[in-house]
Amino acid sequence: MKLLFANADILSYENDWRLIKKGYLGIENDRIIYVGQNKPDDAYDQVRDLSGHALIPGLYNMHTHTPMSLLRGLGSGLPLDRWLFEQMLPVERKMTPQHMSVGNRISMMEMLASGVVGFSDMYHHPSNYVADVIASGMRANLGHPVMAMLSDDPASLAGRIRESIDFFDQYNERADGRLLTDFAIHAEYTSTAETVRTYAELCKERQSRLQIHLSETIKEHEECKQRHGKTPARYFYDLDVFSNPTCAAHCVAVEPEDMDLLKEKDVTVVHNPSSNMKLGSGYMPIHEMMKRGIRVTLGTDGDASNNNQNLFEEMHLAAIIHCGYMHDPTLLPVGDLFKMATIDGAVSQGRGDCGKLAVGMKADIVAIDLDAPHLMPNHDLLSLLVYSAQASDVAMTMVDGKILYEHKEFLTIDKDRVRYDLRKTLDDLFAEE
Ligand SMILES: [Zn+2]
Structure with missing residues (x-):
């Protein structure tokens, strides 16, 4: 044709x-x-x-959690740790595969309607909605994240790691290569060093890519220094995470030495200006990163922390907030910004x-x-x-x-069906008990 x-x-x-x-x-x-x-x-x-x-x-949305559209608007006005632990996790614990599929389809419709052709996603059990992603016709790098709290029992942790490996082996490069599977480590504060190292090795063996959250807030960044005597970037660097092609979301609180490490290892930074502004996380030092030649891309983050999947809004915000903050209107040329949203996203997903x-x-x-x-x-x-x-x-x-x-x-997602499925999902997740 x-x-x-x-x-x-x-x-x-x-x-x-x-x-x-x-x-x-x-x-x-x-x-x-x-x-x-x-x-x-x-x-x-x-x-x-x-x-x-x-x-x-x-356009490429380089950081999202698609099922979280179901939580859109919840916990607005709370700081990140309270938003996550008090508002997100209790509902997320109740989510079934069907619920995640509904949330994923809503997010994909938002993205298609705003010109997004490819997205990088990190959410528990992506096998619950991988069929929807394939059917949508979009490109996606689906990350199967590991969260390993110290309190986790080893058997369930091993099961989660096994699940990641199976997901990778079953789905990588499916749908004519539109679907790629990434490994994902949720964050330093939700994992143990042993698990991080295991995951980094698994990723290397399979020549895959990694998605992580990195220094999203000053609190998280400083607590890591207290726990480990080093910054999150240095922590992941020392555990050999960055020997894999890595996309690091947020990087708001990174220090100059952290940025040197990111540049040395060719880590892609994903800037999520709406999420960072809404959750009060702060201003990512984008100008310092660009000066170092670090590849910066753009993401929306999940619907619960944005509250939409509109990459035009992210381009606009990235363009204006840093110029205002730095008192410098020459900071971000429009050609560079548009390249972040397109070419640099595709390259970081492994799509040359x-x-x-x-x-x-x-x-x-x-x-x-x-x-x-x-x-x-x-x-x-x-x-x-x-x-x-x-x-x-x-x-x-x-x-x-x-x-x-x-x-x-x-043309590939039945919007009426999504609306119908959503009604049932909301009854399941939010009806008074
Ligand atoms: Zn995120």
Whole structure:
């Protein structure tokens, strides 16, 4: 199947962003085969006129906990540790596989509607919703996290580790490679050194990737120093975690030496500005990281701490909060920000053939409807995308050459079914006992 998009403003990338006004983009099956100003000579099965639209690469949400949409809005106004232990965990303990599937589908719909083509997820027992992820047509790196409290009995811990290994072996590179399975360590404060080391070794044996939470709050960071006499970054470094390709979420409280370690080991940092601002965690030192050449990507975090899965909002917030905080409007060029949300996300997920609109790349394409007052006039598309665009401007989201979302309709997720399943889920989880 060959499909040609015509008359669209195409945001291509060759060493830098390049805008092709009223251009053509051709795809064959799951790949981009043409990007250019002139109409290609070869024949296409279908031509779609996209006048008034921009075609951009799909976005990557590099840190989320998809089932947590069920907890959206709970515990607002609480500090992170009370939010987690008093509001999240008691409900999460009651969640069944069916409940997690509902929460996951809600999050995926939010992401598709905001132009996200790939996400990195960390949640208990992802096998409970992996079938939904495959059916959605999205790209995902699903992490099976280990949380090992000192009080855990060894048998149940061994069972959880076994479950991670089985999950990896069963699902990695499934669905034409759209699904990748990562190992995940929830955080320093929810694990033991022995488990962290075991997990890092397992990950290395399987040449997989790791997802972790790192120095999300000053409290967590300082308590680690009291416990271990070192920062969380140094703790994970010494346990050989960073010998694996690692995505570290938050990194708000990291110190200069920590950033040197992250750079040395090529760790990807995931910036979650909404979550950090909402939970009062603080400002990630993004400028210090960029100065060191650390790869920074963007994430929403779970719906319970954001409270949505809208990566346009994360781009916008990342763009403005640091400039304000540092009194420097030159801190974050829009091209760099958009690269964090696209190319750098794809690369950190281990997807070198995704993240940009160029010949030979996967056909992961988002169409933006430019016919909105807040997008007029269009002097600078990158600036519009970062500072002005809304998720609702997304007209189409395509992954692997398949349209998954268009005209506000989800083509791979049954929204009515989700609504129906949600009603039952809420009765189960929140009805008065
Ligand atoms: Zn998180």
